[in-house]
Amino acid sequence: MDIKIKIATGVLAIGLLSGCNEPGYPEHLQVQRIDQKHLQGLLIMPKHRTGPLPTVIVLGGSDGGLGGAQRTATALADQGIAALAVGYFGMPKLPPTLNSIPLEYFNSALEYIDSAPELNRNQCQQVPVVGSSRGAELALLLGAKFKHYGPIIAISPSSHTWGAIGDSNSAAWTLNGKPIPFVPRHSNPDYSAKRFVGRDYFARDLNHTDAKQAAINVDGNSAQVLLFAGDDDQLWPADLMANNIAEHWQGTHVSSRITKVIYPNAGHVIAPGMPSDITEASLSNNQTLVLGGTPAANATAQQDILERTVNAIKSPICYDSKAAFNADKLNELRELVETTNTSSLVLMRSGDVVFEHGDIHQKHTIHSIRKPMLNALYGIYVDRGIINLDATLGELGITDITPLTPTEKQATVRELLQARSGVYLPSAATSAGMLAGIPERGAFAPGEKYVYNNWDFNVAGAIFEQLTGQNIYTAFYREIAVPLGMKSFKGEYTTTDADTDIATLTVDGFYQFEREKSQYPAYHFRMSAYDMALFGQLYENYGVWNGKRILSRDWIEQSTTSYSVTNRYMDFGYGMLWNVINPNDERPNRAFYHTGVGIHMLGVYPSSDLVFVHRVQTETEYEFDQQNLYKIISQVFGALEPSEPME
Structure with a gap:
């Protein structure tokens, strides 16, 4: 900007503090002034902690110094986060104005975090960055130029x-000693106006063709990006610029990494910790700077931004920015799939379909992949404290056509989900292959042995409904399908028996009873490949969708931890309603999957940022060679190739 904003003292330009536990900060926070040759900042974090804290870099805007960054850092520290407010101009040992600031300077903040035992990078080996206004512009630049920063939270951002x-003829930022291109000013802002409104000037400059050279290359970002703007921002058109970024990513394989929220009637000052009534500000020359918004709308935005920001910092989604698909090899994959009687196939990355075959919106039965669907519902209601995984079948009053023995009644809900209940009774939807693997009744006590047994899974569904009072399909629609934006799953269901022709069904699920075997039905799902891929992406995102947490990361970690060995040669195991591909010397990262009749598959591969869904139309007569599924999986991973890493 050509106008240096100096908001009244006590509003944005808060005086610097030194030492710890300074006046004006809550007693439960520790405040440490950082005054080093290559780093000026303020570290604010909870005083009482048991180990390294999630850590974030906070950047202020054109107010200079630490200004508003301190307030946002304080708000984040109040949520159990170590927040490092970094000054980059307008302080001793720093440039006096926002002019030619080297991006490499911020690597000093990374070095400080890496050297402090109470601070740490997140599980993606990155450090989140929160910036507002010009600080948001800076945060997006850091994310675009370096791999070490993420998630990027940009408040009132610029595209x-x-x-x-x-000095509008000089660059604000440099990299490797060279100025970073910037938008030339053509609009001639009237800085003598008694009430200065900058929005239209910025919008006009953005419309010039020479503005294109200054667009921030968000394609290079290797992390989540969260954009927050008010639609009444009068300082600059943050809402339009947030839309520019989102539209640029639309249709790319990384577009779901971005969360964009535009707040009605909110203005420019919507960073957490800032006073919500700053809708305009007095400048040193007696001018009024119009910032926009209403106090109520600003407060609503700040609270939502705080919640989403804390969630992104504490539970980031990790992406593999070094992997891409080879187009020629994807064509080879397509040629193979067209020969196999695959009905549909989806490869999804970051929520976007990067390869598809067949009608990916056609619903049909997913068979045993119903179990991960139940896993998600369990995760939600366990976290709400409604389901206790350590409750026993006896405590829950579980019985069946064949009464349970006292030993069988000691099996827990957790052991049902792990397929280790020790209960070997007849059940609905048991295949001949499954039946052949079931031991004699009483051969093993609860928890002693893994046995893939539909009695466990069917009873787990009944217990969910008993404890929650929720129908599985209705609950799944409300808790999962709606938030994820599933296209085909509407939660409609019916009841069938073994003689029902499921090819005639149009519903999303059905309870299959075989009452001569058990009083508990199998709960089958009918889903499209696309909706299944969205479900897998939720787990790929470690439970976060569009900036909101749906499943806890802890639940996903529990569910995809191997409790039983299922294939010693391949080092596969079983978690809780998920098959687990364990990490080893050949593959350093865990993945997980579930199959249905050996030919349907939902695979989640976090280290490759990949969700894989394979479908066969098994509701009618079909032919599919299981070996072709292995060939397809091999070609999928053969199509992945490394791309150029970021700095």
Whole structure:
């Protein structure tokens, strides 16, 4: 900007503090002034902690110094986060204005975090960055130029880089000693106006063709990006610029990494910790700077931004930015799939379909992949404290046509989900292959042995409904399908028996009873490949969708931890309603999957940022060679190739 914003003291330009536990900060926070040759900042974190804290870098805007960054850092520290507010101009040992600030300077903040035992990078080996206004522009630049920063939380952001403050012909930022291109000013803002409104000037400059050179290259970002803007921002058109970024990513394989929220009637000052009534500000020359918004709308935005930001910092989604698909090899994959009687196939990355075959929106039965669907419901209601995994079958009053023995009644809900109940009774939807693997009744006590047994899974479904009072299909629709935006699953269901022709069904699920065997039905799902891929992406995202947490990371970790060995040669195991591909010397990262009749498959591969769904139309007569599924999986991973890493 050509105008240096100096908001009244006590509003944005808060005086610097030194030492710890300074006046004005809550007693439960520790405040440490950082005054080093290559780093000026303020570290604010909870005083009482048991180990390293999730850590974030906080960047202020054109107010200079630490200014508003301190307030946002304090708000984040109040949520159990170590927040490092970093000054980058307008302080001793720093440039006096926002002019030619080297991006490499911020690596000093990374070095400080790496050297402090109470601080740490997140599980993606990155450090989150929160920035507001020009600080948001900076945060997006850091994410675009370096791999070490993420998630990037940009509040009142810019889609482009702008010139230096006080000198619109100079660059605000440099990299490797070279100025980063910026938007030239053509609009001639009237800085003598008694009430300065900058929005239209910025919008006009963005419309010039020479603005394109200054667009921030968000394609290079290797992390989540969260964009927050008010639609009444009068300082600059943050809402339009947030839309520019989102539209640029639309249709790319990384578009779901971005969360964009535009707040009605909110203005420019919506960073957490800031006073919500700053809708305009007095400048040193007696001018009024119009910032926009209403106090109520600003407060609503700040609270939502705080919640989403804390969630992103504590539970980031990790992406493998070094992997891409080879187009020629994907064509070879397509040629193979067309010969196999595969009905549909989806490869999804970051929520976007990067390869598809067949009608990916056609619903049909997913067979045993119903179990991960139940896993998600369990995760939600366990976290709500409604389901106790350590409750026993006896305590829950579980019985069947064949009464349970006292030993069988000691099996827990957790052991049902792990397929280790020790209860070997007849059950609905048991295949001949499954039946052949079931031991004699009483051969093993609860918890002693893994046995893939539909009695466990069917009873787990009944217990879910008993404890929650929720129908499985209705609950799944409300808790999972709606938040994820599933296209085909509507929660409609019916009841069938073994003689029902399921090819005639149009519903999303059905209870299959075989009452001569058991009083508990199998709960079958009918889903499309696309909706299944969205479900897998939820687990790929470690439970977060569009910036909101649906499943806890802890639940996903529990569910995809191997409790039983299922294939010693391949080092596969079984978790809780998920098959687990364990990490080993050949593959350092865990993955998980579930199959249905050996030919349907939902695979989640977090280290490759990949969800794989394979379907066969098994509701009618079909032919599919199981070996072709292995060939397809091999070609999928053969199509992955490394791309150029970021700095």
